[in-house]
Amino acid sequence: MVKKIEHDRIQEIIAALMEKGILYAPVEDEEGVNFHLVDDPARVTLDFYNTVQGPKCAFFPQTEELIRYRMTHEGADAAEVEPDESPQVLFGVRPCDVRSLAIMDELFCGGGIVDPYWKNRRDNTTIIAYAFDTVDTVDFYGSFGIGAADDTGADILMVKVDGDLLLDARTEKGTALLAALDGLDEAAAEDEKRFAAAVEGAGALETRRIDTDCVARDLPGIFDSEFWQTEAAPCLNCGVCTFVCPTCHCFDITDETLFSKGRRVKTWDSCMFTDFTLHASGHNPRTKKHQRLRQRVNHKFSYYVTNCDVISCVGCGRCTRFCPVNIDIAGIVERARKRASSQQINNQ
Amino acid sequence: MKGIEKRLREEAKKLLETGSVSAVLAFRDGYDGDHPVPFAARDVSDADAIVFNEYCTHNLARYVTEYEPGTKIAIAAKGADSRALVVLIQEEKVKRDDLVILGIPCSGMKDARRGTVIDEATTGNTVNPVIHDIMLADQLPEPDTSPYSVLTDLESRGHDARWKFWRKELSRCIRCYACRNACPLCYCDPCFVDQTEPRWADKSPSLESNLMFHLTRFYHLAGRCVDCGDCSRACPMNIPLYLFHKKVAKECEEMFGQTAGMDPEETPVMVDFKVEDSDEILL
Numbered sequence: 362m363v364k365k366i367e368h369d370r371i372q373e374i375i376a377a378l379m380e381k382g383i384l385y386a387p388v389e390d391e392e393g394v395n396f397h398l399v400d401d402p403a404r405v406t407l408d409f410y411n412t413v414q415g416p417k418c419a420f421f422p423q424t425e426e427l428i429r430y431r432m433t434h435e436g437a438d439a440a441e442v443e444p445d446e447s448p449q450v451l452f453g454v455r456p457c458d459v460r461s462l463a464i465m466d467e468l469f470c471g472g473g474i475v476d477p478y479w480k481n482r483r484d485n486t487t488i489i490a491y492a493f494d495t496v497d498t499v500d501f502y503g504s505f506g507i508g509a510a511d512d513t514g515a516d517i518l519m520v521k522v523d524g525d526l527l528l529d530a531r532t533e534k535g536t537a538l539l540a541a542l543d544g545l546d547e548a549a550a551e552d553e554k555r556f557a558a559a560v561e562g563a564g565a566l567e568t569r570r571i572d573t574d575c576v577a578r579d580l581p582g583i584f585d586s587e588f589w590q591t592e593a594a595p596c597l598n599c600g601v602c603t604f605v606c607p608t609c610h611c612f613d614i615t616d617e618t619l620f621s622k623g624r625r626v627k628t629w630d631s632c633m634f635t636d637f638t639l640h641a642s643g644h645n646p647r648t649k650k651h652q653r654l655r656q657r658v659n660h661k662f663s664y665y666v667t668n669c670d671v672i673s674c675v676g677c678g679r680c681t682r683f684c685p686v687n688i689d690i691a692g693i694v695e696r697a698r699k700r701a702s703s704q705q706i707n708n709q
Numbered sequence: 710m711k712g713i714e715k716r717l718r719e720e721a722k723k724l725l726e727t728g729s730v731s732a733v734l735a736f737r738d739g740y741d742g743d744h745p746v747p748f749a750a751r752d753v754s755d756a757d758a759i760v761f762n763e764y765c766t767h768n769l770a771r772y773v774t775e776y777e778p779g780t781k782i783a784i785a786a787k788g789a790d791s792r793a794l795v796v797l798i799q800e801e802k803v804k805r806d807d808l809v810i811l812g813i814p815c816s817g818m819k820d821a822r823r824g825t826v827i828d829e830a831t832t833g834n835t836v837n838p839v840i841h842d843i844m845l846a847d848q849l850p851e852p853d854t855s856p857y858s859v860l861t862d863l864e865s866r867g868h869d870a871r872w873k874f875w876r877k878e879l880s881r882c883i884r885c886y887a888c889r890n891a892c893p894l895c896y897c898d899p900c901f902v903d904q905t906e907p908r909w910a911d912k913s914p915s916l917e918s919n920l921m922f923h924l925t926r927f928y929h930l931a932g933r934c935v936d937c938g939d940c941s942r943a944c945p946m947n948i949p950l951y952l953f954h955k956k957v958a959k960e961c962e963e964m965f966g967q968t969a970g971m972d973p974e975e976t977p978v979m980v981d982f983k984v985e986d987s988d989e990i991l992l
Contacts, residue, residue, distance in 0.1 A: 601885045
């Protein structure tokens, strides 16, 4: 049962969603459109191709307090900060970004130790996906079997058609949320058709493609190749790619103390930083930037596949769009495949 | 600019053929022609991949400090790039003799991501290289606009308003360090912000630690920043860093009568002392 609301009345639906829980949605800000905790419905927008950063902040914020402490004469007075269990809504997420959450689930709750900070929020969040209606030249999410109107992992799929937002539940959670939002109109038969047509139309959109078949098998063979020096040469070793990426998840844990009070925090870290692998001994196994770029590509396209059976990339294109020197990870993977196959031919 | 590209390729080929340089720092095409990538040509065959267009905005002096001292390098240097090279020479990070500077006079460069033309509002607008071995095009007329007029608005606001402005802008910082890493003069190893003993700035991007990072970085750049604007362009959060470093540059020029990166024989102001220097700060 499709529901609808005129796009111009979006603020009404946002205000209603804010009453259901913590709301993360795309907000127009100085950096462009980006996911933010919404405090003002007027700032939410669906006028974007994709957001600056992925939506991982809704489950894995850049800073997460773990422990708060106070030093006293008797020692440390410390208390754990309980993982958040508030209901959340994540609104306006592109299909590739919805897929990123399942990829991160493998890591944060896939086996062995479960990360309660991640899992609680995932369990308590309703996801409203937002179908693409165009493609750009940088995305390559089609390479991972993700469609422009893919609803995998979404509780609700939303399309923007003419002046309307049409929403259709995909899970019980989604049905429950839609039912609880008074401002939505029941869609007419015509709207159901428009919804179906929009989804079909989006299905015809083609992003650029890279061949991801067996890439995890190819990469180890060129580990020692000078290929990586060439590819890493322009890299600045900043953390932009990792911080805009919806599937990057490395973090650091540090204590921030001022005089006698402090907190232990988990913060995003980046394998691209020079001191990422700096050991307490002073040894650093990845001092050279080609080692770090090689690591990032291998982690996403090879090691994660070995450990979690899925490539840790959704082809959203953000790393490419925001890289200060225009490095294109899709291009690197393609050239790596070519190098691996020519190396195999040479070895025969 | 096609003329510059042609000449750049010719010069690169000559230099690589004769083996007089180990690398020519230039650009190649990226995933499309509007997104070039900094590129070190090493073989003669690499020279054909060199491009130069209005999107080749990156300050290539940034890569000079990655090479072993003594390595002979040719570098495609726009105006601000050449000034950064001057500062590196002044600071003895590279020897003048180890560089073959291929000067590129240019203006009207473009920021592909923001869809804007780059001008004196966000850069020093140094259209002509201040140092070169070979000029790849004719010098352009010197601009008659000041690179500091963009500061007028902020300067006219009171102290509280400016402090509020910077607190707002810097709270957006996600500490990706794109600004620092794009800067040709941020070559400290280790950088103060990466140190843990003591930890000068917390890892989390709270306003306090963001202020610690940025204010310290701008002051480390006082008298050295050449207003290339790469830091501002690199920032994924559109923080107008150029407003801060322009102000620091302007103050330095006014107090010490010297502009950063103009003359290899000069010493950067913060490591030099002249009897006539202003002692306002002491009073």
